Amino acid sequence: MKRSELDPEDIVIKEYNSPTGGWGSLKSLIKKAEENGQLASDIWAMLGEQNKPDGFMCVSCSWAKPREPSSFEFCENGAKATIWEHDPKRADPDFFARHTVTELRDWNDHDLEKTGRLSAPMKYNPDCDKYEPIDWNVAFREIAAELNRLNPDDVIFYASGRASLEASHMYQLFARIYGSNNLPDSSNMCHESTSVGLPKSIGSPVGTVQLEDFAKCDMIFFIGHNVGVNAPRMLHPLQEARKRGVPLVAFNPLPERGLVRFKNPQSPTEMLSPGPGTEMSSDFLQLKSGGDLSVLTGICKHLLVLEDDAQKAGTPAVLDHDFINQHTSGFDEFCAFLRAANWDEIVKRSGIERAEIERIAALYASKERVIANYGMGLTQHREGVENVQMLCNMLLMRGNIGKEGAGISPVRGHSNVQGQRTVGISEKPELVPLDKLAEFYRFEPPRHKGKDTVEACEGMLNGTVKGFIGLGGNFSRAVPETALVEKAWRRMDLHVQIATKLNRNHLLTTRATYLLPCLGRSERDTQVSGDQWVSMEDSTANIHGSFGSRDPASDKLLSEPAIVARLAMATCNDKADVPWQAWVDDYAKVRDAIERTYPDDFKDFNQRFTHPGGFHRNIVACKREWKTDNGKANFITPRNLDTDPDVHANGLDVLTLLTIRSNDQFNTTIYGYDDRLRGIHGTRMVVLLNAQDIARLGLEDGEMVDLVTATTDGIDRRVEGLRVVPYSIPAGNCAGYYPELNPLMPLFHHSRTAHVPAAKSIPVRIEKTLRPTTPVAQ
Ligand SMILES: Nc1nc2c(c(=O)[nH]1)N[C@H]1C(S)=C(S)[C@@H](COP(=O)(O)OP(=O)(O)OC[C@H]3O[C@@H](n4cnc5c(=O)[nH]c(N)nc54)[C@H](O)[C@@H]3O)O[C@H]1N2
Ligand SMILES: Nc1nc2c(c(=O)[nH]1)N[C@H]1C(S)=C(S)[C@@H](COP(=O)(O)OP(=O)(O)OC[C@H]3O[C@@H](n4cnc5c(=O)[nH]c(N)nc54)[C@H](O)[C@@H]3O)O[C@H]1N2
Ligand SMILES: [Mo]
Numbered sequence: 186m187k188r189s190e191l192d193p194e195d196i197v198i199k200e201y202n203s204p205t206g207g208w209g210s211l212k213s214l215i216k217k218a219e220e221n222g223q224l225a226s227d228i229w230a231m232l233g234e235q236n237k238p239d240g241f242m243c244v245s246c247s248w249a250k251p252r253e254p255s256s257f258e259f260c261e262n263g264a265k266a267t268i269w270e271h272d273p274k275r276a277d278p279d280f281f282a283r284h285t286v287t288e289l290r291d292w293n294d295h296d297l298e299k300t301g302r303l304s305a306p307m308k309y310n311p312d313c314d315k316y317e318p319i320d321w322n323v324a325f326r327e328i329a330a331e332l333n334r335l336n337p338d339d340v341i342f343y344a345s346g347r348a349s350l351e352a353s354h355m356y357q358l359f360a361r362i363y364g365s366n367n368l369p370d371s372s373n374m375c376h377e378s379t380s381v382g383l384p385k386s387i388g389s390p391v392g393t394v395q396l397e398d399f400a401k402c403d404m405i406f407f408i409g410h411n412v413g414v415n416a417p418r419m420l421h422p423l424q425e426a427r428k429r430g431v432p433l434v435a436f437n438p439l440p441e442r443g444l445v446r447f448k449n450p451q452s453p454t455e456m457l458s459p460g461p462g463t464e465m466s467s468d469f470l471q472l473k474s475g476g477d478l479s480v481l482t483g484i485c486k487h488l489l490v491l492e493d494d495a496q497k498a499g500t501p502a503v504l505d506h507d508f509i510n511q512h513t514s515g516f517d518e519f520c521a522f523l524r525a526a527n528w529d530e531i532v533k534r535s536g537i538e539r540a541e542i543e544r545i546a547a548l549y550a551s552k553e554r555v556i557a558n559y560g561m562g563l564t565q566h567r568e569g570v571e572n573v574q575m576l577c578n579m580l581l582m583r584g585n586i587g588k589e590g591a592g593i594s595p596v597r598g599h600s601n602v603q604g605q606r607t608v609g610i611s612e613k614p615e616l617v618p619l620d621k622l623a624e625f626y627r628f629e630p631p632r633h634k635g636k637d638t639v640e641a642c643e644g645m646l647n648g649t650v651k652g653f654i655g656l657g658g659n660f661s662r663a664v665p666e667t668a669l670v671e672k673a674w675r676r677m678d679l680h681v682q683i684a685t686k687l688n689r690n691h692l693l694t695t696r697a698t699y700l701l702p703c704l705g706r707s708e709r710d711t712q713v714s715g716d717q718w719v720s721m722e723d724s725t726a727n728i729h730g731s732f733g734s735r736d737p738a739s740d741k742l743l744s745e746p747a748i749v750a751r752l753a754m755a756t757c758n759d760k761a762d763v764p765w766q767a768w769v770d771d772y773a774k775v776r777d778a779i780e781r782t783y784p785d786d787f788k789d790f791n792q793r794f795t796h797p798g799g800f801h802r803n804i805v806a807c808k809r810e811w812k813t814d815n816g817k818a819n820f821i822t823p824r825n826l827d828t829d830p831d832v833h834a835n836g837l838d839v840l841t842l843l844t845i846r847s848n849d850q851f852n853t854t855i856y857g858y859d860d861r862l863r864g865i866h867g868t869r870m871v872v873l874l875n876a877q878d879i880a881r882l883g884l885e886d887g888e889m890v891d892l893v894t895a896t897t898d899g900i901d902r903r904v905e906g907l908r909v910v911p912y913s914i915p916a917g918n919c920a921g922y923y924p925e926l927n928p929l930m931p932l933f934h935h936s937r938t939a940h941v942p943a944a945k946s947i948p949v950r951i952e953k954t955l956r957p958t959t960p961v962a963q
Contacts (some may be wrong), residue, residue: 274301345658346602366635409562413443
């Protein structure tokens with residue numbers, strides 16, 4: 186089998202004008218299940234268990250699960266993720282016997298995962314260039330021997346945010362007993378700007394909004410998040426708010442469908458009525474990528490003007506003076522910054538007219554309970570942390586943090602990415618209760634800072650990183666600098682992946698390479714004490730139980746906690762006093778250990794986690810207690826309005842590329858080639874461009890071009906064979922799909938303080954494709 190080639194006849198690009206949700210999503214779902222050879226009746230039975238108090242938590246996004254779920258509490262994309270996990274096909278030892286790894290490296294992301302579930306532990310044999318089956322015990326023994334030959338500081342323990350709280354807590358403990366704080370997480374490419382920004386602003390690394398707040402708010406900001414695709418169940422509370430007449434102000438360079446119109450597929454009356462669905466945004470600011478800091482500054486600046494006017498007129502104040510005086514610090518400096526900010530610059534950087542920004546400021550000033558949601562459009566910039574802090578500043582000016590119906594709401598990515606950080610997966614030792622771990626388990630944890638994702642890549646490139654263990658994910662495909670990272674990877678000594686499905690990262694073999702297949706979350710996990718529950722934390726800091734009941738994909742699979750425990754026992758059982766086997770026998774004991782380590786957040790963990798709606802962690806910022814250095818909420822003044830210094834330094838023909846997700850993918854998992862909501866069918870190799878730029882650059886609709894990164898460091902970063910698609914996007918910006926465009930992201934192009942790769946602002950040039958290209962299904 187060769188890398189699949191797409192039939193150019195199948196490529197259809199046409200505008201999509203229907204709402205998100207609606208019949209389109211159900212049709213697409215059923216088609217996916219049938220393509221997979223799955224029985225519709227079985228699929229519906231399985232989906233009926235999704236996000237239910239006694240069922241399993243969705244493996245797709247991290248949006249909150251309601252206390253009273255509807256009979257089908259899932260969305261199109263959550264259902265796709267479940268169906269994908271339940272693939273009837275197997276990437277089994279027979280499959281690996283038929284294909285060399287070199288051959289598989291030529292396959293694309295979609296075709297690799299489509300081979301089905303990994304069903305047996307495998308080890309790479311360089312003599313025949315194939316993965317071959319290996320006994321679990323032998324695999325653990327060999328990996329342990331390799332680890333014990335390496336220096337712990339040279340090994341990376343990556344986690345992609347899906348594994349449960351139980352597996353994650355065990356994983357970080359294993360890494361630390363072995364001697365490493367190198368615990369990067371997918372969060373390092375995602376909401377780390379939040380985790381670094383919010384603690385300084387409000388003393389909490391996570392948001393303050395809960396599901397109930399949506400029913401009480403009177404205004405919503407929605408910034409840089411494609412809700413209809415990436416957290417579709419969130420459309421339900423948003424729609425309810427819109428139906429109450431609550432204004433929703435969206436900032437986005439693209440007119441994403443979920444921000445325009447929505448029909449709830451779970452409401453028969455809405456589905457049967459011919460109408461266009463709910464208008465989701467009352468106000469849509471189609472700003473330039475990176476323009477958020479400017480628009481937010483403009484809004485805050487105008488609030489000061491409205492405050493001055495109110496004082497002169499003797500009308501009620503616009504700023505919440507009591508809150509600012511009692512609870513905050515840094516306001517005077519921030520005011521000085523706002524007063525000095527220049528409107529011409531604000532308008533130029535954002536592409537939004539001053540009158541429009543002032544109108545939104547006046548609207549905001551008229552509302553009492555305001556929620557601000559945001560996603561990758563805010564965090565994946567060089568100044569992603571400053572973006573997050575500026576949004577906080579805006580909320581603090583009117584006391585919109587720590588009151589009902591208001592607050593800051595980062596919409597996280599993976600279903601347990603927030604929870605992994607909560608239970609100790611962090612490269613930053615100061616965020617982990619190391620003294621307790623030392624006392625409970627009698628070992629001396631490493632105290633120096635570990636490597637985050639960017640630093641792990643740097644270590645691979647400079648040859649200091651020698652081993653990599655992945656608890657899920659597709660690291661090499663998700664990070665920047667694809668070409669160099671892939672090349673450097675092969676020089677390492679050890680590569681271990683704990684995974685459900687085959688991906689490109691698994692094909693980067695090292696001196697010793699192992700694939701360890703694990704149970705998926707919807708599968709029954711039977712241990713000595715019986716069938717096990719696991720748990721996870723959603724975006725609103727609620728902890729939920731999850732119980733898988735489907736038959737495992739193979740009887741050779743082990744659970745993630747079992748794999749981690751057996752790796753730990755084989756590698757460093759003598760270095761600490763951890764009851765690994767007892768934990769695997771009964772996960773309730775791991776939950777007791779988590780509660781003991783984090784008593785404030787996990788009080789009565791085992792008693793409460795299966796309650797409908799879960800239980801809320803103790804986030805004291807919700808009660809206006811600020812765990813900051815000065816005990817106050819802080820206004821943090823940005824240095825200037827420039828969110829991406831790398832972009833502006835590069836001259837006229839440089840466009841800012843934003844890399845985005847389609848409606849048919851979960852991160853690097855590509856379900857198919859139809860981005861229905863953007864009207865792009867049959868290909869992912871596109872570059873969305875403004876019509877003015879197409880004309881200015883002498884291009885044509887449908888022409889094939891290359892994108893080249895506009896840097897001066899001498900590295901040729903290029904992606905060939907992209908189809909020009911005219912699209913509604915600000916002039917000077919262009920967009921295309923992640924992960925295909927990751928080879929364009931320089932490793933140095935990341936947030937200064939959080940190290941999140943700046944995936945929404947990559948400086949690129951367009952070059953005409955010289956040789957004819959067959960469109961490949963990359
Ligand atoms: N179905 C599905 N669900 C998912 C995922 C998936 O791949 N598929 N991924 C999961 C993960 S890990 C994550 S992190 C989340 C990601 O969910 P999102 O946060 O929605 O991330 P993106 O899809 O990258 O889209 C970001 C949005 O920001 C906009 N944007 C780009 N640049 C800017 C800017 O400068 N300013 C503003 N205001 N907007 C901008 C883009 O147009 C896009 O609409 O979703 C999670 N859920
Ligand atoms: N250019 C660009 N790059 C980006 C982004 C972007 O917007 N633009 N977004 C970034 C973001 S927000 C994120 S979160 C990262 C995502 O980076 P990762 O989290 O590393 O990548 P995923 O694609 O989510 O990982 C998919 C793989 O996880 C494995 N898997 C699936 N389910 C399970 C499970 O239950 N257990 C185990 N052990 N393995 C499982 C499967 O083998 C599958 O192939 O990418 C980042 N990279
Ligand atoms: Mo993410």
